[in-house]
Amino acid sequence: MKTLGAVQYLWALSVAAQVAVCVILVTRGYYRPLTVFTAYAFLNLCQAAFLYLIYKHYGFHSDAAFTYAWWSQAFTLVARVLATTEVLRLVLIPYRGIWGLAWRVLGVTSGVTLVFVIAASRGNLDWGLMEADRGYHLIFAIAIVACLALIRYYYVPVDRTYKAILAGFCFYSCVTILSNTALQGVLYKRYENFATIWQVVELIAYLIVQFIWMRALARPLPAKHAQRPVLPASVYQRISPEIHYQLQAMNKQLMHFWKLEEPGS
């Protein structure tokens, strides 16, 4: 009973934090640049209200409540992808070449991860829903980490607010991957109240994300990016192979040096 009370308390706290995020987004006018993200935040609130009514009507442990809860989750998962894409677009749109590259990186990483997820989860029908949820979060987290790495590699400046939004999404997905895995591997076998423990972990992670977003949104958003200088495509096509040729030559020299030093060579 104590743990169920903790879940309810955390849930109420989480709803309060979501309301705070929505209020900040509206009162500060951030819904204009972050339209999809704002829609996502409101959708989360609507989901919370919907779940409250469902649990009240059908009961917390009923099959109907379970089905409705997961269906509502599907909508928010789609909205999360769209909100993330919006933030990435805001960061990368002044860098058209890198934005194009990011899309391709996203496509490849998502495709490869999907294949891995399907292969790893095959034949595990009992945990189908959890596997699907974890698969989604794995694809999502890898895609965000890949984009953040790409952004860092090309020294693209990222405003703290945008970075916090992306990091928040990614953090929650990482925690979900770990908690779903722990639920299947450890919690389910050893603890009777495994579902409650899993819910507490998820709610705490989500609460942390809400606080990260609140703190980030307390700052003013960056002014709209000025048009970045763009080189003609021919310059890249001409210079880039040349630079890479030189880099390769330096690398070969280093390799040559290494081979010269091999004992007995």
Add this chain to the structure above:
Amino acid sequence: MSNSLLAFGIIGILLLLTLVWLSVSKVGGKVQARAASDLPPGRDWQHISYLPQIQQALAETDFKYLSDVAPRRLVSEVRKDRQHIAIAYLSALREEFIRLLDFARIVAAMSPEVAVAQELRGARLHFTFTCRYYLIYLRLKTGFAPFDALSALSNSLSSLNIRMETAMREVGERAAMSGLASSFDGGGLDTH
């Protein structure tokens, strides 16, 4: 726990650690300043400028002669000095490589289109160069490396200055006109 669960757990932890690293670590101001300083034309290839002196300092014949005529203590001191020179030279080469790579990244960031294969090649080169650099560095540090081989490293670099100069000038002029250097001053994930 099954293998797939273990794999998911490890991947989850690795992702979390990478996220923390990407969020917390700063893109060094030194790197950005270096990237920006690459833009003006007429950049200086320092290690090339000192190549004759480095080669002289590392000449094996000199060392052999010294081993024959000088006391052991002096030979040991000279060996240490040569080791320091070799390491400093290796670091300069790495610096050169990173500068060039930074320049390639700036060109890519300024371009409306980038070739995926080309960029992947650059990233792979960066990785292999860095690995080799640290291997050689460790061998030099532990005294397992013959110094005369080091001069071979710079053979291909002497032409680099001339071949890159034109390209640097073109990009540098454009950047100066549109104030790119200042736009990169605050670059990176953690600079705001």
